[in-house]
Amino acid sequence: MDQPQEEKFNLQPLADIDQVIHSSARLMILTYLYVSESVDYVFLQRITGLTWGSLATHLKKLEEAGYIEVEKGYQGKKPHTLIRMTAQGRDAYRIYKDKLQQVLGSLPK
Amino acid sequence: MADQLDLKQAERKLFRTSFQDGLLDIMISAFLLMFAIAPLLSETLGDFWSSVVFLPFLGIVYFSVNLLRKLVVRPRLGLVKYGPERITRLSRFTFMMMVINVIFFVVGLLVAFFTPRGDPQRMGWPVAIGFGLGFLFFATLAGSFLNLARLFVYGLLLAVAPVIGEWLYRQFGFTHHGYPVVFGTVAAVIFLVGVTMFIRLLREPYPPDANAFTGEA
Numbered sequence A: 001m002d003q004p005q006e007e008k009f010n011l012q013p014l015a016d017i018d019q020v021i022h023s024s025a026r027l028m029i030l031t032y033l034y035v036s037e038s039v040d041y042v043f044l045q046r047i048t049g050l051t052w053g054s055l056a057t058h059l060k061k062l063e064e065a066g067y068i069e070v071e072k073g074y075q076g077k078k079p080h081t082l083i084r085m086t087a088q089g090r091d092a093y094r095i096y097k098d099k100l101q102q103v104l105g106s107l108p109k
Numbered sequence B: 001m002a003d004q005l006d007l008k009q010a011e012r013k014l015f016r017t018s019f020q021d022g023l024l025d026i027m028i029s030a031f032l033l034m035f036a037i038a039p040l041l042s043e044t045l046g047d048f049w050s051s052v053v054f055l056p057f058l059g060i061v062y063f064s065v066n067l068l069r070k071l072v073v074r075p076r077l078g079l080v081k082y083g084p085e086r087i088t089r090l091s092r093f094t095f096m097m098m099v100i101n102v103i104f105f106v107v108g109l110l111v112a113f114f115t116p117r118g119d120p121q122r123m124g125w126p127v128a129i130g131f132g133l134g135f136l137f138f139a140t141l142a143g144s145f146l147n148l149a150r151l152f153v154y155g156l157l158l159a160v161a162p163v164i165g166e167w168l169y170r171q172f173g174f175t176h177h178g179y180p181v182v183f184g185t186v187a188a189v190i191f192l193v194g195v196t197m198f199i200r201l202l203r204e205p206y207p208p209d210a211n212a213f214t215g216e217a
Helices: A003-008 A024-034 A041-048 A052-064 A087-106 B007-017 B023-052 B054-077 B084-114 B120-146 B149-172 B175-203
Strands: A036-040 A068-075 A078-085 B080-082
Touching (some): A024 A036, A024 A078, A024 B007, A041 B054, B023 B054, B023 B149, B084 B120, B149 B175
Antiparallel strands (some): A036 A078, A068 A078
16 A cells, blocks of 8 residues: 555665755855856855855865856956856756755655 | 755845845935926926936936946945846846837827816826826836835835825825825835945945955965
8 A cells, every 4th residue: 555655755866966066055056056147256155145264165166076167357456256157067956956856756745 | 955946036036136235226216206306397397398307317316326336236245147037037027118118108198199188186086096007017017027025015105105195185285286295205215225225235244355265365
């Protein structure tokens, strides 16, 4: 009787879930980058509410994984850092989202 | 974590955050001031020129707001380039507003041209209700396209303003159908909201140099 429920219950996708994305701070950063073209460092800090140091650490990890591009330049005389998601990052985010939703959907209510 | 994956909500929050400076509200209040002051000027300048003199005023406000955005807001609030979905939505909104403005303008001209000047006592209510509904329509459209809830509130305020103005005119003899008082009040309320948001932004600690954290200091 419980067989269909057991078959549906599947945590296997969690085993190979992307650990770079699987942190609440990095997931939050990537979500905002996914829905925008690009954001600058100040805006990202404001919308995520992360501290400057923590944001820098997470961005570095995401940049090393090739999920984001950090473009450093100047606006007038002031330094300006622009961040955007790479195509690789978008693919990884989609895969992560699908896997997580698959797992969450299989959990009993 | 599942909450963080609601892309629509995330996009809305991103968009709303970029409007936390109050400058949109200040622009709206400057525009509404025209409805408060133009009736007072119309006696000396006439209906047409009393509105036209506001164009340079609105130009100055627009220029000042853009300057504030560039010099004061952007370093504090940051910069965001919206995704393709939002850009399409904004283009659609701009196009719709343009079409509706043209329709309203043509209808307004036709009504003004073909309607004989009636007794202000009789014309007051239909004009006030029509005006109110027009404002409500514009504000609702803007609120739903821009996902800014406060625009709905402004729409409601603007919908009742001309009706209250008409009532003040009939009950207490307020000048110009009460429009200077009611639109002046609504403009002041919206201006205060904008200024409060702007001051709140100014009071936040100034963001440090981002490069200090990204290894380029």
